[in-house]
Amino acid sequence: MTIPKPVYNPPFNVTRASHCVLTVKDLSASRSFYVDLIGFIVSDEDKSTIYLRGVAEACHHSLVLKQARGEPQAERIGMRVFTEEDLDKAKAFFSNAGLPAKWVEAAHQGRTLAVRDASGVPVELCATMEVKPRLVVAFGEHHGAVPQRLDHFQLLVPDVQKACEFWMSMGFRLSEYISPDGTDELLFAFLQRKGNPHDIVFAPGAGPRLHHAAFSIPESYHFFYVCDLAAEMGFADNVEFGPGRHGPGHALFVYLRDPDGHRIELFNTHYQVMDIENEPMRWDASVAMKRRWQLPARRQWFVEASRFVDVEPREGARKGEPMSLEKFIASATR
Numbered sequence: 001m002t003i004p005k006p007v008y009n010p011p012f013n014v015t016r017a018s019h020c021v022l023t024v025k026d027l028s029a030s031r032s033f034y035v036d037l038i039g040f041i042v043s044d045e046d047k048s049t050i051y052l053r054g055v056a057e058a059c060h061h062s063l064v065l066k067q068a069r070g071e072p073q074a075e076r077i078g079m080r081v082f083t084e085e086d087l088d089k090a091k092a093f094f095s096n097a098g099l100p101a102k103w104v105e106a107a108h109q110g111r112t113l114a115v116r117d118a119s120g121v122p123v124e125l126c127a128t129m130e131v132k133p134r135l136v137v138a139f140g141e142h143h144g145a146v147p148q149r150l151d152h153f154q155l156l157v158p159d160v161q162k163a164c165e166f167w168m169s170m171g172f173r174l175s176e177y178i179s180p181d182g183t184d185e186l187l188f189a190f191l192q193r194k195g196n197p198h199d200i201v202f203a204p205g206a207g208p209r210l211h212h213a214a215f216s217i218p219e220s221y222h223f224f225y226v227c228d229l230a231a232e233m234g235f236a237d238n239v240e241f242g243p244g245r246h247g248p249g250h251a252l253f254v255y256l257r258d259p260d261g262h263r264i265e266l267f268n269t270h271y272q273v274m275d276i277e278n279e280p281m282r283w284d285a286s287v288a289m290k291r292r293w294q295l296p297a298r299r300q301w302f303v304e305a306s307r308f309v310d311v312e313p314r315e316g317a318r319k320g321e322p323m324s325l326e327k328f329i330a331s332a333t334r
């Protein structure tokens with residue numbers, strides 16, 4: 001295997017991870033978790049849908065929760081492109097690749113293109129969204145962890161190499177990657193468009209499934225405050241992993257599961273990576289997953305994730321060489 005080459009002049013201009021849509025069983029329980037505990041701002045809501053944004057976001061929404069029957073699932077992830085012309089170029093790119101690409105109506109968004117990536121992930125692209133007040137200095141509106149903005153998604157996919165090659169062909173650049181010790185096989189691939197460590201991360205596992213959506217928070221004390229508040233509000237068991245410190249990306253983090261089992265990450269302290277000479281940072285698996293000062297992840301963190309609507313997960317193609325997924329998980333959860 002080889003590390004894919006970056007494409008500096010991509011076929012269309014994706015600017016950043018933008019939003020995601022999750023289905024939930026009980027919207028009032030979700031509201032309690034995301035608004036009363038985490039501190040999201042409500043941009044709009046009705047009986048069946050809540051549109052949320054972080055305090056630093058002027059876009060209408062970065063997280064949409066839709067009440068639905070059945071197993072809670074991820075409906076789609078969203079990416080922003082820069083111009084309307086980029087949307088047309090994206091339509092041609094996906095159509096030429098033989099992948100689904102169609103125009104759809106999406107509330108509070110401009111023209112929206114719904115596509116499937118090479119792994120089967122439902123993705124939607126838009127260039128514009130309704131604008132809302134940016135509340136980053138409206139301190140009276142700040143609450144909980146004070147989520148600032150959506151930063152990235154992590155997906156479990158059966159073939160990380162294939163997913164990485166496809167997204168790099170759209171101009172995403174590899175910032176960091178984890179390989180089995182002494183190899184260049186891609187176990188984890190961290191890809192970015194906006195100039196910080198990642199907009200989308202691919203990890204090995206049955207998929208495609210949404211592992212988490214990540215939101216930045218302002219200060220380190222917010223990690224502990226939101227965990228204290230979670231316990232106070234009866235959400236103690238929803239704190240899944242952390243607070244802790246990542247190796248790749250260098251972030252402080254905490255992962256929480258919402259009332260439907262969807263996972264979100266709260267993090268801070270990402271760094272800047274955008275210059276043309278910036279090469280991907282390689283991590284040996286034994287180093288990347290070595291426990292720093294936090295307690296180790298539970299096994300569920302590696303294997304549990306939200307299914308996408310109408311997408312049947314496929315098992316990973318890994319045959320156990322040079323490192324099986326189970327061996328990797330065992331090394332990280334010890």
Ligand SMILES: [Fe+2]
Nearest residue numbers: 152154214265
């Ligand atoms: Fe993350």
